[in-house]
Amino acid sequence: KLATLAPEGTDWHGMLVEMGQEWKKATNGKVELRLYPGGVIGDERDMVRKMRIGQIHAAGMTTEGLSEIVPDFTAFYVPLAYEDSLDVNRVLDYMLPQFEQKLEDGGFKLLYLSDLGWAYWFSTTKLTSPIELKEKRLFTWAGDFKWAEIYKKAGYNPVTLASTDILSGLQTGLIDAIPTMPIYALAQQSFGIANHMLDLKWGVLLAGIIIDKRTWNKIPSKYHEELVKIAQEISRKHQATNLLAETQSIDAMKQYGLQIHTPTEREVELWKSEVKNMENNLRGNVIPKDVYDKVIELTKD
Amino acid sequence: MGENSKISHVINRLKWGEDTLAVVIFAAMTLLPVIETTTRLFSTNGIPASQVLVQHFTLWIGFLGAILATRQNKLLALTRDPLFDEAEKPHLGKWIAKVTTFLVLVALTWGSWELLKIEMKYPIDIAPNIPRWVAQLIMPVGFGLMAIQVYVKSYKKHIHRISLIVVGLLFSLSAITDAIFDVLPVIWIGVFIILFALLNGAPIFVGLGGAAILFFWADYTPISAIPTETYRIVVSPTLPTIPLFTLAGYLLAESKASERLVKVFKELFGWIPGGTPVVIVILCGFFTALTGGSGVTILALGGILLPLLIKEGYSRSFSIGLITVSGSLGLLFPPSLPAIIYGVTAGVSVKSIFNAGLIPGILLLVMMSIWAIIQGKKEKIPSKPFNIKKAFQVCLETKWELAIPFLILFGVFGGFTTLVETAALTVSYIFFVEVYVYNDIDLKTLPRIIIDCATLIGGVLIILGVAMGLTSYLIDAQIPILILSWAKGALASKYSFLLMLNIFLLLVGCLMDIFSAIIVIVPLIAPLGVYFGVDPVHLAIIFIANLELGFLTPPVGMNLFLAAYRFDEDMPKIYQATLPFFLVRLLAVGLITYIPVLTLGLLR
Numbered sequence: 001k002l003a004t005l006a007p008e009g010t011d012w013h014g015m016l017v018e019m020g021q022e023w024k025k026a027t028n029g030k031v032e033l034r035l036y037p038g039g040v041i042g043d044e045r046d047m048v049r050k051m052r053i054g055q056i057h058a059a060g061m062t063t064e065g066l067s068e069i070v071p072d073f074t075a076f077y078v079p080l081a082y083e084d085s086l087d088v089n090r091v092l093d094y095m096l097p098q099f100e101q102k103l104e105d106g107g108f109k110l111l112y113l114s115d116l117g118w119a120y121w122f123s124t125t126k127l128t129s130p131i132e133l134k135e136k137r138l139f140t141w142a143g144d145f146k147w148a149e150i151y152k153k154a155g156y157n158p159v160t161l162a163s164t165d166i167l168s169g170l171q172t173g174l175i176d177a178i179p180t181m182p183i184y185a186l187a188q189q190s191f192g193i194a195n196h197m198l199d200l201k202w203g204v205l206l207a208g209i210i211i212d213k214r215t216w217n218k219i220p221s222k223y224h225e226e227l228v229k230i231a232q233e234i235s236r237k238h239q240a241t242n243l244l245a246e247t248q249s250i251d252a253m254k255q256y257g258l259q260i261h262t263p264t265e266r267e268v269e270l271w272k273s274e275v276k277n278m279e280n281n282l283r284g285n286v287i288p289k290d291v292y293d294k295v296i297e298l299t300k301d
Numbered sequence: 302m303g304e305n306s307k308i309s310h311v312i313n314r315l316k317w318g319e320d321t322l323a324v325v326i327f328a329a330m331t332l333l334p335v336i337e338t339t340t341r342l343f344s345t346n347g348i349p350a351s352q353v354l355v356q357h358f359t360l361w362i363g364f365l366g367a368i369l370a371t372r373q374n375k376l377l378a379l380t381r382d383p384l385f386d387e388a389e390k391p392h393l394g395k396w397i398a399k400v401t402t403f404l405v406l407v408a409l410t411w412g413s414w415e416l417l418k419i420e421m422k423y424p425i426d427i428a429p430n431i432p433r434w435v436a437q438l439i440m441p442v443g444f445g446l447m448a449i450q451v452y453v454k455s456y457k458k459h460i461h462r463i464s465l466i467v468v469g470l471l472f473s474l475s476a477i478t479d480a481i482f483d484v485l486p487v488i489w490i491g492v493f494i495i496l497f498a499l500l501n502g503a504p505i506f507v508g509l510g511g512a513a514i515l516f517f518w519a520d521y522t523p524i525s526a527i528p529t530e531t532y533r534i535v536v537s538p539t540l541p542t543i544p545l546f547t548l549a550g551y552l553l554a555e556s557k558a559s560e561r562l563v564k565v566f567k568e569l570f571g572w573i574p575g576g577t578p579v580v581i582v583i584l585c586g587f588f589t590a591l592t593g594g595s596g597v598t599i600l601a602l603g604g605i606l607l608p609l610l611i612k613e614g615y616s617r618s619f620s621i622g623l624i625t626v627s628g629s630l631g632l633l634f635p636p637s638l639p640a641i642i643y644g645v646t647a648g649v650s651v652k653s654i655f656n657a658g659l660i661p662g663i664l665l666l667v668m669m670s671i672w673a674i675i676q677g678k679k680e681k682i683p684s685k686p687f688n689i690k691k692a693f694q695v696c697l698e699t700k701w702e703l704a705i706p707f708l709i710l711f712g713v714f715g716g717f718t719t720l721v722e723t724a725a726l727t728v729s730y731i732f733f734v735e736v737y738v739y740n741d742i743d744l745k746t747l748p749r750i751i752i753d754c755a756t757l758i759g760g761v762l763i764i765l766g767v768a769m770g771l772t773s774y775l776i777d778a779q780i781p782i783l784i785l786s787w788a789k790g791a792l793a794s795k796y797s798f799l800l801m802l803n804i805f806l807l808l809v810g811c812l813m814d815i816f817s818a819i820i821v822i823v824p825l826i827a828p829l830g831v832y833f834g835v836d837p838v839h840l841a842i843i844f845i846a847n848l849e850l851g852f853l854t855p856p857v858g859m860n861l862f863l864a865a866y867r868f869d870e871d872m873p874k875i876y877q878a879t880l881p882f883f884l885v886r887l888l889a890v891g892l893i894t895y896i897p898v899l900t901l902g903l904l905r
């Protein structure tokens with residue numbers, strides 16, 4: 001039983017279906033994957049809890065849920081640190097062994113991990129500098145108190161909401177800015193109101209597949225290597241489509257009136273110094289100190 | 302004797318502790334969002350993790366309320382007689398109901414304890430220095446205390462009570478249960494026993510929980526799957542609105558607001574031929590909306606409205622029918638509890654549901670009013686002239702309460718507050734108005750009101766939480782996918798789907814209470830709605846409007862019970878009185894279902 005937030009019909013879901021079929025073939029039908037897409041099992045935290053009690057056995061989840069198991073995954077929470085996939089890969093290459101080990105200690109086997117897409121600021125009016133963002137009310141997720149605190153301390157106006165209330169929050173003006181991935185903005189139609197996008201890679205979201213170790217160990221070990229290989233091959237194949245999906249989403253939204261703003265060099269510097277200001281609250285609070293420092297070191301050009 | 306007085310001393314202490322905790326948590330739940338709103342408006346720092354704390358307070362108030370409800374024998378059940386009455390003599394049907402209740406509670410205690418152990422092993426903070434397991438502690442404690450209450454209150458004599466424990470021990474010996482599993486169709490027997498227990502007075506949540514336990518058990522899934530779901534639904538971000546709006550409704554119901562509102566609406570609409578019934582339709586819709594559909598309308602207004610109608614010459618049957626039916630009229634307006642629960646369950650924005658519900662809600666009011674006028678003409682009741690001066694005067698007198706719907710609408714649609722903050726502000730406002738402006742509520746009676754309210758909420762939230770466990774099993778077993786693939790073949794079009802939905806929901810309304818119906822059925826139907834191209838928000842309105850009828854459908858319609866209780870009538874009499882109104886409502890549901898623009902017009 002594998003759960004994921006990705007809805008049926010999405011690329012990610014298709015990838016998992018394919019993986020299930022390949023696994024079945026490789027093990028002569030001994031391993032059969034039952035998928036629970038679209039978050040029917042709950043959000044990623046619920047998935048972690050349900051894997052621990054033994055109700056489900058695996059999950060395709062983002063760094064959001066993975067950081068619930070191993071706080072080191074917050075390495076990818078440092079805003080603006082990652083400028084391109086090379087930065088992501090550098091951090092990933094360095095940290096993957098420790099991710100795998102710590103997941104193992106937490107009772108999970110990591111099958112693979114790679115980047116899913118970039119998060120940008122979407123807002124109801126033009127937004128290019130942090131000063132403009134400070135005049136807006138920005139969405140933070142109700143499930144996590146730390147981000148709201150960090151934004152507050154840095155002088156922003158965060159409003160904590162359930163994810164389902166983003167659209168109506170934008171409609172009534174309760175919030176007017178959200179950091180999100182273009183594919184989400186398109187799927188949730190939030191770009192219809194938040195129709196300004198700041199072309200600055202604010203954050204990165206990675207996604208991977210983990211499996212409960214008790215379940216993994218029940219699968220004869222002669223299959224282990226093959227199963228991992230299949231998962232990684234399929235995901236590599238899909239990684240290219242992920243990046244393409246981002247461009248396609250942005251193009252589609254542009255046709256419906258999305259305006260894209262490119263920040264000037266000065267504005268980029270302003271954003272960077274904002275993040276620098278947040279450092280005290282991020283480092284050692286949300287993100288472990290050593291992880292934070294390593295990310296900064298590895299992504300420094 | 303000494304032993305007994307020691308026990309009763311401990312029990313009294315426990316009672317005091319539960320009551321005090323309920324009052325304190327309610328106060329905190331109201332204050333935190335108010336502080337949050339204020340700090341946001343003035344851009345200062347509020348209390349860290351305020352919202353997450355409020356969400357977890359909902360869990361605590363839910364379980365405390367459930368304990369209170371168990372203590373007072375007020376858990377919602379299919380029968381009117383209380384089951385746990387310290388009976389002198391065992392009666393077989395009731396014995397089975399009691400044993401089932403006890404076993405389900407023990408199993409849920411154990412399941413929550415298993416969950417808690419895992420959370421303690423992997424602690425995560427939900428707020429500064431508060432690990433999640435601390436917040437979840439209330440689940441095993443709550444289920445445990447309920448089990449103890451049920452045990453103590455089952456029979457007067459020790460010897461009879463012991464039988465519950467004996468059966469419990471038998472079940473916990475896995476050797477025996479496994480052996481039984483091998484030879485008997487345990488699922489069918491189990492379902493039969495649960496139904497039998499329900500008919501003999503076991504609480505509704507025991508039926509849902511019992512079924513969930515049975516199915517998970519047969520599937521080798523740990524029972525902690527159920528409390529995991531209870532936790533998930535009860536701490537969801539929008540759910541704190543339920544205790545808050547219910548409290549707002551209780552405060553209104555305890556004040557003299559109802560009398561003032563009757564006066565206002567009589568002056569405003571009394572001139573219409575057949576005016577009083579129209580007044581009642583509008584007033585009840587208004588009051589039900591304000592109280593979130595928690596069922597207090599009939600209790601609070603029934604006593605004033607019935608004599609009013611009878612004095613004017615309407616028949617008793619018509620009058621009782623009208624009031625009973627009107628008690629569920631406002632459920633499409635904010636802050637309706639079913640709408641909130643629907644939004645939370647289906648992952649649809651609650652605000653959008655409220656927005657979409659405005660026109661259908663008004664349509665229902667208008668259709669009911671027209672029917673009332675027709676009936677009024679038939680019974681040849683004279684109307685009274687309109688007096689603008691007097692109308693203005695009563696409006697002025699009641700202005701503080703007339704402002705409440707505007708406050709709520711502003712909160713929901715104004716974009717200054719979240720739904721939870723709106724609810725907390727409403728509670729604070731009503732508290733202030735009733736205590737300090739109208740002086741209707743004495744501060745000394747406040748704890749009692751809060752405890753009554755917590756008891757009701759506990760009864761509802763425990764059903765919600767446990768129903769979610771059953772839903773989780775259905776999803777686990779991929780039932781929604783099976784239904785979808787069946788429907789793809791069997792149903793030709795969107796309209797045949799909608800027709801099937803109407804009929805199905807009517808049946809569901811007959812068998813289930815509205816809260817568990819939403820929780821259990823929505824995940825099964827929502828994928829069908831997507832497949833047949835029904836807008837998720839339209840589906841929400843169809844669902845609620847259809848299930849509203851469920852409040853009036855025998856045998857489980859909650860309003861029918863409340864009416865029978867309030868007007869001291871037998872159930873068949875109530876069924877008969879509500880039937881004509883039921884048919885009018887059915888027509889309205891048809892319109893709402895097949896004319897989507899009624900719902901979606903305001904959304905675009």
Ligand code: NA
Pocket residue numbers: 079179203
């Ligand atoms: Na972010």
Ligand code: NA
Pocket residue numbers: 809810811812813814815851852853854857858859
């Ligand atoms: Na019903």
